[in-house]
Amino acid sequence: MVNKDNNNKNITTNKKIIICENVEKWYGQFQALKGITTSIKEGEVVVIFGPSGSGKSTFIRTLNRLEPHDKGSIKIDGIEINDDVEDLEKLRSNVGMVFQQFNLFPHLTVLRNISLAPQKVKNLSKKESEGLAFELLERVGIPEQAYKFPGQLSGGQQQRVAIARALAMQPKIMLFDEPTSALDPEMIKEVLEVMTKLAKSGMTMIVVTHEMGFGKEVADRFIFFDEGLIVEEGTAKQVFNNPKEERTKLFLSQIL
Amino acid sequence: MINIKTNNILFWIKNNLFNDLKGSILTVIGLYIAILIFFGLFKFIFINADWEVVIVNFRLLILGRFPIGQEWRLIPSLILSCILIGMSISIWSKLNLIKIILLILILYIIFAVFLSGFASLIIGIAIISGCLAYVLSNSYVLFKIKLNLLKKITIYGWILLLPLTLILLNINGGVGTERWGGVFLNIMLAAIGISGGIIFGPLLALGRNSNFKSIKYPCIAYIEFIRAAPLIGWLFLARFVLPTLLPSLFELNKIDIVIRAMIVLVGFSSAYIAEIVRGGLQSLPKGQREAGMALGLNEFNITWFIIIPQAIRAVIPALVSQFIALWKDTTLVYALSLTELLGAANAAVAQPDFVGKQIEVFLFIAVIFWTFSYIMSRISSKMETRLGLGKW
Numbered sequence: 129m130v131n132k133d134n135n136n137k138n139i140t141t142n143k144k145i146i147i148c149e150n151v152e153k154w155y156g157q158f159q160a161l162k163g164i165t166t167s168i169k170e171g172e173v174v175v176i177f178g179p180s181g182s183g184k185s186t187f188i189r190t191l192n193r194l195e196p197h198d199k200g201s202i203k204i205d206g207i208e209i210n211d212d213v214e215d216l217e218k219l220r221s222n223v224g225m226v227f228q229q230f231n232l233f234p235h236l237t238v239l240r241n242i243s244l245a246p247q248k249v250k251n252l253s254k255k256e257s258e259g260l261a262f263e264l265l266e267r268v269g270i271p272e273q274a275y276k277f278p279g280q281l282s283g284g285q286q287q288r289v290a291i292a293r294a295l296a297m298q299p300k301i302m303l304f305d306e307p308t309s310a311l312d313p314e315m316i317k318e319v320l321e322v323m324t325k326l327a328k329s330g331m332t333m334i335v336v337t338h339e340m341g342f343g344k345e346v347a348d349r350f351i352f353f354d355e356g357l358i359v360e361e362g363t364a365k366q367v368f369n370n371p372k373e374e375r376t377k378l379f380l381s382q383i384l
Numbered sequence: 385m386i387n388i389k390t391n392n393i394l395f396w397i398k399n400n401l402f403n404d405l406k407g408s409i410l411t412v413i414g415l416y417i418a419i420l421i422f423f424g425l426f427k428f429i430f431i432n433a434d435w436e437v438v439i440v441n442f443r444l445l446i447l448g449r450f451p452i453g454q455e456w457r458l459i460p461s462l463i464l465s466c467i468l469i470g471m472s473i474s475i476w477s478k479l480n481l482i483k484i485i486l487l488i489l490i491l492y493i494i495f496a497v498f499l500s501g502f503a504s505l506i507i508g509i510a511i512i513s514g515c516l517a518y519v520l521s522n523s524y525v526l527f528k529i530k531l532n533l534l535k536k537i538t539i540y541g542w543i544l545l546l547p548l549t550l551i552l553l554n555i556n557g558g559v560g561t562e563r564w565g566g567v568f569l570n571i572m573l574a575a576i577g578i579s580g581g582i583i584f585g586p587l588l589a590l591g592r593n594s595n596f597k598s599i600k601y602p603c604i605a606y607i608e609f610i611r612a613a614p615l616i617g618w619l620f621l622a623r624f625v626l627p628t629l630l631p632s633l634f635e636l637n638k639i640d641i642v643i644r645a646m647i648v649l650v651g652f653s654s655a656y657i658a659e660i661v662r663g664g665l666q667s668l669p670k671g672q673r674e675a676g677m678a679l680g681l682n683e684f685n686i687t688w689f690i691i692i693p694q695a696i697r698a699v700i701p702a703l704v705s706q707f708i709a710l711w712k713d714t715t716l717v718y719a720l721s722l723t724e725l726l727g728a729a730n731a732a733v734a735q736p737d738f739v740g741k742q743i744e745v746f747l748f749i750a751v752i753f754w755t756f757s758y759i760m761s762r763i764s765s766k767m768e769t770r771l772g773l774g775k776w
């Protein structure tokens with residue numbers, strides 16, 4: 129087991145690329161986030177875990193403003209994210225996202241799924257964007273599927289296409305919301321392998337997952353969410369071997 | 385092999401048609417009725433019927449009072465549509481040789497019986513170009529053309545067909561809409577109603593779903609208002625009420641009746657198509673929009689490349705039903721005393737020479753309506769299976 133504590137790979141700078149202060153979010157009367165304060169460095173890989181309904185998805189969705197937050201501040205790469213943010217589309221193309229349900233565009237080929245956004249947002253030519261798409265498909269290990277439609281692929285292949293699609297925008301940060309929990313067990317591995325490679329290449333990643341084997345291999349930090357709050361955070365050693373909070377202990381005993 | 389096959393058929397017949405006494409009785413009765421109808425029709429069509437009335441009035445039924453000598457304006461569109469049909473069948477359908485020969489034979493018989501001279505020559509050319517187009521696009525590989533390009537050409541061809549027809553009808557003096565008639569008028573009205581509906585319907589649907597109240601409420605009001613009255617009501621309104629309501633401002637009261645019918649059909653089909661497309665919009669998982677947003681696509685690109693194509697695919701069967709309904713509803717302009725197919729049929733049976741020949745005429749136009757409707761529903765089911773796979 130490689131523990132991340134002594135892993136000297138990728139945090140090259142100490143630049144904080146995400147800074148959250150007291151982020152709060154309400155759905156009507158219900159408060160889903162109750163003041164999240166944390167920051168993430170460039171190149172850092174963070175795993176978020178916690179019980180269902182604890183606000184993990186809500187939190188990472190505030191980071192690309194799929195959910196606008198109600199209070200507090202979020203800064204991504206130096207830019208404050210709020211209603212006045214000048215170029216929301218630009219911010220979003222800097223923050224890639226992979227969803228639990230893949231959310232591929234079923235009416236487009238794999239190639240087009242990946243090359244659409246580079247063409248429309250970054251004004252790449254068809255040729256350039258398709259070249260990029262093939263490169264990425266190579267990277268996620270399915271170049272031979274380029275001309276198929278998402279419905280013709282297995283779940284694991286679809287999720288790998290989704291990762292390639294997000295990477296095609298050359299984001300600085302990648303968000304993963306339970307990327308393997310809709311997959312059959314035998315396909316989880318192939319997706320985690322791609323993510324592991326990505327983590328080792330130095331990408332800043334925030335991953336909501338309960339795949340702790342994967343987490344222990346690549347994560348620099350674990351964040352435990354419960355009831356809209358960060359209950360505990362730290363390295364694998366700190367969180368798994370010496371959890372400070374009762375709630376963390378209880379939750380870990382249930383999932384491990 | 386053959387033995388197994390016949391055995392299978394016998395087995396199927398025994399199991400499905402004669403599995404018990406009740407079933408057997410029903411089968412015999414059903415068979416009897418079917419034979420009765422079949423022979424009745426057969427006898428009528430080939431022995432009793434006097435097709436003179438259709439032959440004499442063929443031009444009236446097809447073109448109405450279209451000026452003689454101006455038919456050339458329609459020839460390019462006719463030939464182009466045959467070519468496009470040939471290409472479309474070759475690209476999207478797997479018709480076998482027998483079916484194709486049968487199809488051509490039927491077409492040929494129809495036109496050999498009803499047409500003569502120049503007209504049959506033109507039809508012949510059109511059919512032959514259709515067949516040629518079919519053969520050529522079947523062997524597209526020989527011309528080093530990609531299938532995708534061929535599809536694109538065909539789709540653009542279909543899109544350009546209506547504008548081309550309209551241009552040819554208007555250049556060089558043109559043929560006024562008041563002279564359009566017969567099944568040609570039905571086809572034009574349906575084509576314009578459907579095309580307009582395809583353009584404005586989705587816009588109205590998006591408008592109705594919009595967050596801006598100043599867009600949303602007018603769209604809701606329009607859709608509900610239009611749907612609150614039957615088509616014939618709107619046609620009558622356009623015919624009799626509007627001219628008195630609208631003063632001679634912009635000469636609105638002088639707009640030709642056919643154009644008014646077109647405007648009404650477009651407005652009407654837009655409202656219905658809007659509601660169908662809105663159903664499609666609502667059926668899309670919200671993850672589709674979110675995935676687009678997360679990639680940094682703007683609202684327009686998300687709508688145009690992700691939402692609309694999927695929403696329309698999801699509702700193709702309902703859309704085609706709407707198109708078929710509109711196609712048949714074009715007969716309602718008969719109430720505006722236009723000589724569309726039904727009007728032409730009535731004019732034909734009113735001729736003193738052909739008293740009592742209604743059945744022949746109406747059977748003939750029924751076959752025309754049925755043919756078009758059937759083709760549309762075949763296209764729809766073809767598209768469903770293809771698009772189900774995500775293919776074009």
Ligand SMILES: Nc1ncnc2c1ncn2[C@@H]1O[C@H](COP(=O)(O)OP(=O)(O)OP(=O)(O)O)[C@@H](O)[C@H]1O
Pocket residue numbers: 155158160178179180181182183184185186187
């Ligand atoms: N659109 C919404 N409207 C109302 N309540 C919502 C909405 N989205 C989330 N919630 C609520 O906010 C809380 C946090 O939801 P969230 O999806 O962030 O949880 P999660 O930690 O991701 O859970 P899971 O592990 O099940 O994905 C839940 O109680 C949920 O019911």
Ligand SMILES: [Mg+2]
Pocket residue numbers: 184185186305306
């Ligand atoms: Mg979640």
